[in-house]
Every structure is written in structure tokens, then in C-alpha cells.
Amino acid sequence: MKTLPESLPASEGDNLDDANKCMKCGFCMYNCPIYKVDHIESHVARGRNVLIRQANEKTIPTDAEYAERLSYCLLCGRCAAICPAKVPSPDINVAARTDVVNRKGLSLPKRAVYRGILKNRKLMANLLGAAAIVPGVSTKDGKPLRHMADFTSVFTKGLSLPKLSKPFLSSRLPAKTSPPPGVNIKGQVAIFPGCAFEFFFADIGEGIAQVLAKAGYEVVYIKDLTCCGLAVRSAGDLKTAQLMAKHNIKKLAKFDRIITGCATCGSALKDYGKWFASDDPLKKQAQEFSAKVSDFSEFLAKEGVKSQVTEPVIVTYHDPCHMKWHQGISSQPRELLRSIDGVKFVEMEGEDDCCGLGGAFTLAHRDISLAIQDKKMQNIKNTRAQIVVTSCPGCLIQLRDGVRRNNLPVKVMHISELLNNNQVSSDKKSNKS
Amino acid sequence: MLLSAYNIDRQIYTGRLKISIENSILEKLRAIVGEKGALTAPLDLASYAFDGTTSWQSKPDVVVFPTTAEQVSQIMKLAAAHKIPVTPRGAGSNLSGGSVPVSAGIVLCMTRMNKILKIDADSFTVTTEVGVVLNDLNLALTKQKLFFPPDPQSFLAATIGGCVSENAGGPYAVKYGVFKHYLLGLTAVLPNGAIVKLGGNTVKNVTGYDLPQILCGSEGTLAVITQVTLRLLPLSPSHRTVVAVFDKVVTSGQAVHKVLTAGILPAKIEMMDNWVIRRIEETTPLGLPLDAGSMLLFELDGTQSAVDKDVESVIKSCQQAGALNVRAAKDDVEAANFWTARRAGFSAIYGASPNIFAEDVTVPISHIADLIDKVQQIAKKYDLTIVIIGHAGDGNLHPSVLTDKKNAEHYARAEKAVDEIFMAALEYGGAISGEHGIGLEKKRFMKQAMQPEAIDLLRGIKKVFDPDNILNPGKIWEEKS
Numbered sequence: 001m002k003t004l005p006e007s008l009p010a011s012e013g014d015n016l017d018d019a020n021k022c023m024k025c026g027f028c029m030y031n032c033p034i035y036k037v038d039h040i041e042s043h044v045a046r047g048r049n050v051l052i053r054q055a056n057e058k059t060i061p062t063d064a065e066y067a068e069r070l071s072y073c074l075l076c077g078r079c080a081a082i083c084p085a086k087v088p089s090p091d092i093n094v095a096a097r098t099d100v101v102n103r104k105g106l107s108l109p110k111r112a113v114y115r116g117i118l119k120n121r122k123l124m125a126n127l128l129g130a131a132a133i134v135p136g137v138s139t140k141d142g143k144p145l146r147h148m149a150d151f152t153s154v155f156t157k158g159l160s161l162p163k164l165s166k167p168f169l170s171s172r173l174p175a176k177t178s179p180p181p182g183v184n185i186k187g188q189v190a191i192f193p194g195c196a197f198e199f200f201f202a203d204i205g206e207g208i209a210q211v212l213a214k215a216g217y218e219v220v221y222i223k224d225l226t227c228c229g230l231a232v233r234s235a236g237d238l239k240t241a242q243l244m245a246k247h248n249i250k251k252l253a254k255f256d257r258i259i260t261g262c263a264t265c266g267s268a269l270k271d272y273g274k275w276f277a278s279d280d281p282l283k284k285q286a287q288e289f290s291a292k293v294s295d296f297s298e299f300l301a302k303e304g305v306k307s308q309v310t311e312p313v314i315v316t317y318h319d320p321c322h323m324k325w326h327q328g329i330s331s332q333p334r335e336l337l338r339s340i341d342g343v344k345f346v347e348m349e350g351e352d353d354c355c356g357l358g359g360a361f362t363l364a365h366r367d368i369s370l371a372i373q374d375k376k377m378q379n380i381k382n383t384r385a386q387i388v389v390t391s392c393p394g395c396l397i398q399l400r401d402g403v404r405r406n407n408l409p410v411k412v413m414h415i416s417e418l419l420n421n422n423q424v425s426s427d428k429k430s431n432k433s
Numbered sequence: 434m435l436l437s438a439y440n441i442d443r444q445i446y447t448g449r450l451k452i453s454i455e456n457s458i459l460e461k462l463r464a465i466v467g468e469k470g471a472l473t474a475p476l477d478l479a480s481y482a483f484d485g486t487t488s489w490q491s492k493p494d495v496v497v498f499p500t501t502a503e504q505v506s507q508i509m510k511l512a513a514a515h516k517i518p519v520t521p522r523g524a525g526s527n528l529s530g531g532s533v534p535v536s537a538g539i540v541l542c543m544t545r546m547n548k549i550l551k552i553d554a555d556s557f558t559v560t561t562e563v564g565v566v567l568n569d570l571n572l573a574l575t576k577q578k579l580f581f582p583p584d585p586q587s588f589l590a591a592t593i594g595g596c597v598s599e600n601a602g603g604p605y606a607v608k609y610g611v612f613k614h615y616l617l618g619l620t621a622v623l624p625n626g627a628i629v630k631l632g633g634n635t636v637k638n639v640t641g642y643d644l645p646q647i648l649c650g651s652e653g654t655l656a657v658i659t660q661v662t663l664r665l666l667p668l669s670p671s672h673r674t675v676v677a678v679f680d681k682v683v684t685s686g687q688a689v690h691k692v693l694t695a696g697i698l699p700a701k702i703e704m705m706d707n708w709v710i711r712r713i714e715e716t717t718p719l720g721l722p723l724d725a726g727s728m729l730l731f732e733l734d735g736t737q738s739a740v741d742k743d744v745e746s747v748i749k750s751c752q753q754a755g756a757l758n759v760r761a762a763k764d765d766v767e768a769a770n771f772w773t774a775r776r777a778g779f780s781a782i783y784g785a786s787p788n789i790f791a792e793d794v795t796v797p798i799s800h801i802a803d804l805i806d807k808v809q810q811i812a813k814k815y816d817l818t819i820v821i822i823g824h825a826g827d828g829n830l831h832p833s834v835l836t837d838k839k840n841a842e843h844y845a846r847a848e849k850a851v852d853e854i855f856m857a858a859l860e861y862g863g864a865i866s867g868e869h870g871i872g873l874e875k876k877r878f879m880k881q882a883m884q885p886e887a888i889d890l891l892r893g894i895k896k897v898f899d900p901d902n903i904l905n906p907g908k909i910w911e912e913k914s
Contacts, residue, residue, distance in 0.1 A: 024484075086784075
């Protein structure tokens with residue numbers, strides 16, 4: 001008995017007044033990964049909407065206590081997906097966070113990160129490049145250097161962060177990657193790598209471009225794109241997020257198809273239209289831009305690809321929230337996995353349950369994040385899969401952290417890695433699915 | 434004494450008598466449930482000030498989350514020693530004000546006692562802690578081809594403890610009854626802290642007064658239930674859905690009567706009026722006829738051959754009653770869509786105006802058409818939109834009056850209409866609440882619904898269980914002034 005719809009209801013942007021639409025049925029509690037762990041009503045959409053409503057009516061202050069309650073949310077979107085009144089609770093929360101930032105301003109460290117580093121890709125590259133000189137902080141060819149996990153975990157409350165990939169994607173990918181000889185060119189796509197595939201998983205970023213090229217596309221890579229802005233918007237700094245969106249829209253305006261391998265970036269790029277008020281002249285441009293964006297697997301499933309693995313493997317798939325709930329994409333990656341020769345696909349229980357990362361959430365509320373991660377690990381373990389595939393670098397980080405903590409004999413891979421394992425051809429007819 | 438201080442009106446409590454719990458007691462509570470088992474921050478308390486209704490709000494002083502009956506016992510002993518009000522709570526999805534802590538004090542939130550303890554497929558019983566969400570129980574039972582019929586439409590939120598305490602029911606009531614018909618036994622903590630086991634594990638059990646049945650539907654006023662044993666049925670092998678469209682709501686009411694008197698007992702008979710049909714089509718287009726006055730949904734279950742025969746009989750009865758259109762859903766997918774639409778009906782109502790009186794009257798099935806007729810007259814008389822949706826097969830309708838508290842004149846008319854709907858239900862030999870309970874919302878109608886001597890019996894039972902009146906005080910009946 002599946003009780004969940006396939007994706008989120010459409011929302012026309014952030015609106016605090018939407019909190020009034022909540023009829024308090026409590027169905028969100030059934031779907032909220034955080035509520036399922038702690039059962040605290042102020043940490044779930046129904047309770048939070050009441051608080052937001054009261055703050056809006058100025059019967060409670062928008063102080064640090066209030067901001068703290070707003071932080072108990074992964075913005076995963078499950079509450080909105082199950083809501084019978086179609087209340088866009090994640091957007092309401094983002095609006096409330098933005099309201100707090102507008103009233104109180106950002107903390108200095110956050111301001112430095114959002115308005116300084118994330119906005120300025122060159123500065124970020126330079127800073128991270130300098131950091132990469134420190135032994136152990138960077139990886140070569142995607143293979144993490146040992147020891148750093150435990151060292152950095154001191155700062156991340158135990159979460160093992162990925163190492164920096166040296167060189168970064170900008171030094172790996174040419175401006176254009178052409179299809180290999182013998183493959184007919186079907187067209188041109190621009191890729192949006194996002195911070196993760198630019199700096200931390202650059203090898204995967206490279207692979208994404210290669211798979212697309214093998215599928216018959218000339219892949220254009222633009223160096224001076226910036227962060228998609230989602231983390232900044234989620235933290236309530238809408239103005240900076242809008243500047244980032246504006247920059248990316250401008251840089252990619254001339255392309256008809258924009259592909260990203262990052263579920264989080266994809267959900268942001270497709271939402272750019274929502275980030276601007278209806279009287280903003282940029283809104284229309286942003287909506288047009290959003291319409292051109294596809295996720296990697298969404299795009300490839302339509303193309304049909306052929307690939308094989310060298311040895312038979314059992315594979316399961318973890319649905320990233322930003323993919324399933326925010327973009328409505330869940331069948332496409334499975335189709336792709338099933339089409340790979342040698343892959344035996346098994347579904348895990350709770351396949352679309354959150355991994356528990358939620359960006360900064362995992363650092364702010366590590367105990368809850370780990371409780372959510374534990375459930376996921378148990379479900380992965382039960383499948384006896386050798387590989388768990390996903391489509392989101394955030395999930396990759398959290399799942400790899402969980403696999404390491406639980407000592408599971410499981411490899412965590414981005415979907416492009418499995419597709420890039422061997423041959424990929426562009427011929428739809430030869431696709432045996 | 435405490436209770437008379439409350440103005441039991443459709444008001445948000447503001448000037449209530451405030452019990453402030455001393456820090457030493459909070460410390461003791463934390464010692465029982467642990468640091469993470471108690472909430473005292475004002476913003477957390479604010480989110481426990483309400484239930485599923487729009488009419489009532491009152492903050493507790495502390496919310497505690499016990500994980501064992503032993504902890505509940507210690508909490509109750511502490512509360513009894515200091516005469517602190519305790520309001521048990523599950524998901525707080527109830528629709529009567531029943532779990533709103535109007536006397537402040539302690540909210541005893543049972544949601545962390547959420548383990549299914551034993552599914553006994555051989556004896557057709559399940560024993561579970563009370564914090565389990567009904568849908569989670571159903572998922573676990575379906576895996577073993579077992580069936581627990583009571584289906585309040587809040588099943589994605591409601592906890593088993595809440596359902597037992599409200600004696601909840603839903604569409605399946607027409608054939609399968611409500612929670613009380615499945616409650617075999619339970620463990621509960623009395624207000625003095627004693628842990629008692631009541632009832633047993635068998636369908637037949639005449640051992641003195643039926644105490645589990647007294648707790649069932651007692652709205653958390655007698656004891657804190659921590660564990661229940663419920664009766665199960667085998668899952669029916671076959672299900673089919675029939676959809677019938679009528680020109681008027683009254684005609685559909687007559688059709689329900691016709692179907693039942695023809696000797697068919699459908700598993701569900703649900704009714705939606707034109708307003709609901711149009712709203713469903715707006716949000717989830719299913720191709721429902723927009724000009725239909727009313728629609729009935731039937732579910733037939735049993736063995737396949739019996740179900741097929743019943744489907745034919747239902748179609749024939751509806752035709753005889755004057756249905757404009759009646760047919761069986763073509764497959765499971767279409768059937769599921771219709772039932773999803775039915776569930777969406779209530780949300781459509783709740784989203785339609787700032788305040789809703791979603792009433793819960795029940796009449797004997799021979800009077801369904803009369804009640805519908807009466808509600809429509811009342812709507813006309815007071816110039817209101819009153820939407821009709823409900824479990825027509827068991828006579829339980831939810832006439833929902835759309836109104837707005839901010840418009841005092843409109844709100845007053847709505848209140849009058851609600852009063853008249855209640856009176857009409859009582860005149861037809863019905864009840865003022867079919868499945869939502871009395872709580873705060875319907876207290877003022879108790880005198881019309883029950884003899885004074887009967888209300889005195891309620892008071893007497895309450896006194897035996899809870900002599901100090903600390904458990905969910907201020908609910909169900911009005912205090913004598």
C-alpha cells in the first residue's frame with residue numbers, strides 16, 4: 001500500500017502566508033524523517049507552520065529560539081508531497097528563514113561563506129586550491145588519501161567529508177568534449193557541474209561529460225559558472241542566491257539544453273523561476289532557463305544508452321530527496337541501471353527515505369542525522385547489494401560516511417560511474433531493455 | 434473547582450487559570466523520562482497547544498515522552514501527589530479538542546511508545562504499544578494477509594492509543610464496525626499510578642464488567658492506555674468498487690437505504706455532494722461529473738464470485754433509486770483513484786474557508802435522506818454553504834459549515850446552523866458524534882443528548898477512576914455550576 005504521491009505539488013514561490021493553509025491533519029508527521037526520529041511536534045511541518053503563523057502575526061518573537069526551530073528541517077519535501085491541502089511547507093520554511101535573515105542579518109561566518117566564497121568561483125578555487133596543498137586534504141584520481149577522514153571528523157562531528165579532487169574539474173575537462181569517433185553527433189548540451197563535481201568529486205564530473213559524449217552529444221563546459229545557490233537560499237540569504245542564479249542564467253543563456261549530474265543543483269536550477277518575485281523582470285528569464293534544465297538520468301533515459309559491467313553485480317538505488325520529491329524523477333535512474341549488462345537491480349525497503357544529510361542539517365543536528373542514516377544503512381544491508389547508486393553528491397557523502405561507520409562491504413557510486421564503467425553507445429535500437 | 438474557571442465556549446483560551454509547575458517537579462519528570470524526554474521551551478509548548486481543530490488552543494507547562502508503562506506510572510504518581518493535570522496525547526489529529534491541554538499541566542505524549550509487540554496470525558490478534566501509527570500497523574498486518582478494519586481517515590497520523598481513546602471509525606464501519614468491536618484487552622495506568630491489565634485476548638470474554646470497553650472512547654479521561662490487544666480478520670481475497678451518480682443528495686440517501694434493504698452489506702458506502710465533487714476535480718481531475726448533485730462510492734469485498742454478484746445487486750438498487758449513472762470501477766487503479774478522491778474530499782473542505790465546523794452527526798440509516806434534506810433547509814435558512822460528505826452506509830454524515838471567525842455575523846449564523854443540525858440528528862434518534870468524540874467541541878450539547886442521570890453515571894465512573902480529576906480534566910461534560 002503506497003500512500004505517497006510521486007512528487008511535490010507545484011508552488012509559486014516562498015510565501016509566509018501559505019502557513020495559514022495548513023489544516024493540521026498531521027499527515028506530514030507520517031512522512032517527516034526528523035519527526036520519525038524524535039516525535040517532536042515543533043520539528044515537523046504541522047507544528048512549524050503554527051509557529052511561523054504566530055511569528056507572522058507577531059505573537060511570538062523571531063529570535064534565536066525561533067530560528068533554531070526552523071533549522072530542524074531537511075527541506076526534503078516529503079511533507080508537501082503527502083499534504084492533502086497541498087501546503088508547500090519547505091518553501092514556507094525557507095521564507096521564514098529568509099524573514100529571519102532579513103530582520104537579523106546573517107552571522108559573520110555565514111556571510112563570509114555565502115556572499116564571499118560561494119558566490120565567487122575563482123576565490124573558492126583559489127582557497128580550496130591552497131587547502132589542497134596540505135597533505136591528505138586532496139585526492140588524486142578520486143582515490144581518497146587515507147587518514148584525513150578521522151582528522152577532519154574532529155571538525156564535522158564525525159562526518160567524514162570527501163577530499164578535494166586535485167586537479168579540479170576546470171583543469172580536467174576541455175571547453176568541449178566531443179563524441180568518440182564513430183558516434184554520430186546528435187546535438188550539443190551544456191553541463192552544470194555544481195560545486196561538488198567541480199571541487200570534490202571532479203573525477204565523477206569528468207565521467208558525466210564522457211557518458212554524455214558517448215551518447216552522442218557535444219558537451220560544453222563553462223569554467224566560470226558559480227554555485228547553484230540552493231544552500232544559500234535554504235539558509236535564508238535569498239538576495240545572494242538570486243545573484244548566483246542571475247550569473248548562471250546569463251552564462252548559460254545561449255544553450256538549449258543544460259544537464260546536471262547533481263540532484264541538488266538540478267532542483268535549484270529548475271526552481272530558479274520561483275526565486276524571483278512575479279514583478280521581477282528576471283522571473284520570466286529564469287523560468288525559461290529552468291525549462292531547459294534536465295537531470296543527467298532524466299536526459300539519458302530518453303536517449304537510451306548501452307553499457308555493461310565487467311563482472312555481474314547486485315545494485316540498489318537510493319532516491320535523493322532533491323531528485324524524487326523536488327524533481328519527480330525516480331523511474332529514470334532505475335531504467336538506466338536495469339539496462340546495464342551484468343547489473344542485477346534490487347530495490348531496498350525505504351528506497352526513497354532520506355539519507356539524513358540535508359546540507360548543513362547534518363552538522364547542526366548530528367544525532368538525528370545519524371539516526372536517519374542508520375535506518376538507511378540497515379535497509380541497504382538487507383538487500384545484500386554490492387553497490388548502492390545515487391544521483392546526488394550530498395547523498396554520496398552521507399552514504400559513504402554511513403558505509404564507513406557501519407563497516408559495510410558496499411560501494412557507493414554516482415549513477416554516471418556505473419554507466420561509464422565500460423562501453424556506452426548512442427544507439428537506442430541496441431538498447432536491450 | 435478548577436474546571437469552572439474555564440469559559441467553555443468556542444474561544445481561544447486566554448485568561449485561563451494557569452498551573453505553573455515548580456522546577457523541582459520538572460526535575461523529577463526529567464529524572465523519569467530522561468533529559469530528551471521532556472520539553473519546556475515556550476516554542477515547543479506552543480506546538481502542543483492544539484489538536485486537529487481550529488477552535489481550541491491552550492499551552493501545557495511541560496510535554497513528556499514516556500517509553501514504558503513503568504515511566505507512565507511514575508509520572509502519574511508524581512502528578513497525583515501534586516494534583517497536576519495530565520492530558521494524554523497521541524498524534525493530536527483528533528477533531529474534538531479532546532487532546533488540547535485546557536488545564537495546562539503535563540501533556541503525556543505517547544508517540545515514542547511505538548513498537549508493535551506481537552502479531553499472532555494463528556489467533557488473529559495483534560498486541561501493540563499505543564504510539565504506533567495506524568497506517569504502520571496496517572502495513573505490517575497486510576504483509577501477513579491480515580486485516581484490521583477500523584479506518585479513521587486520519588490513519589496516516591492517528592496513533593492506536595488515540596483511536597482507542599476516541600473509539601474511532603471510518604468508512605469500513607458500515608460492515609465491520611469501529612475500534613470498540615476489535616478491542617480485546619489492554620494495559621493502562623490509573624491516575625494513581627497503578628498499572629492494570631484489563632480484558633484479555635479472546636473475542637468472547639464475560640469476566641465482570643467490560644472494563645476495556647469503558648476505557649474505549651473515554652477520551653483519555655479515565656486512565657492512560659499503554660498497550661492494547663486487538664482482534665484481526667483475514668484479508669478479503671477480492672474487492673470491487675461501484676460508483677453511482679445522482680441528481681440530488683437526497684436521492685443518493687434513498688439509494689443507500691435501498692442497497693442495504695436489498696440484503697447487500699457493502700464494506701463501505703461513502704457520499705460526496707456536488708461541492709466536494711467540483712473541488713476534487715479542481716485539484717485532482719478524475720473525470721467526475723461536475724453537474725452531479727451527489728455521488729456514492731461502494732466497496733464490496735469477499736470471495737470473487739460473491740463480490741461480482743453484490744456488484745450487480747448494488748448497481749440494480751441504485752438504478753431503481755434513480756441513479757443518473759452507475760457502474761463498477763474498471764480496475765483496481767481506477768478504484769484506487771476514486772478512493773483517493775474521497776480522502777481528498779475532506780482536505781478540500783478544510784482548505785476552503787478559514788474556519789470549518791466539520792460536524793459528525795449520526796442517524797439511523799432509515800433517516801439518512803431526512804437528515805440530508807434537513808441540513809439543506811438549514812443551509813438555505815441561514816444562507817450558508819454546508820458541504821455534505823460522509824459515511825452514508827452507517828448513517829454518519831459530516832455536514833461541514835464553511836465560515837470565518839473574523840466575520841462575527843457570519844460566524845453566529847454558522848453556530849446557529851450547527852445547533853440545528855445537532856437537534857435534527859437527535860430528533861431522528863441519532864447521536865451528536867459518530868466518531869470524533871465530545872472533547873470540548875460538543876460539551877454544550879451533552880445535556881440534550883443524554884439524560885441527567887446518565888451524565889451522573891459518567892461523572893461517577895470518572896470519580897472511581899480519577900477521584901482528584903487530574904486526567905484530561907474539563908472534557909466531555911460541563912461542570913455543574
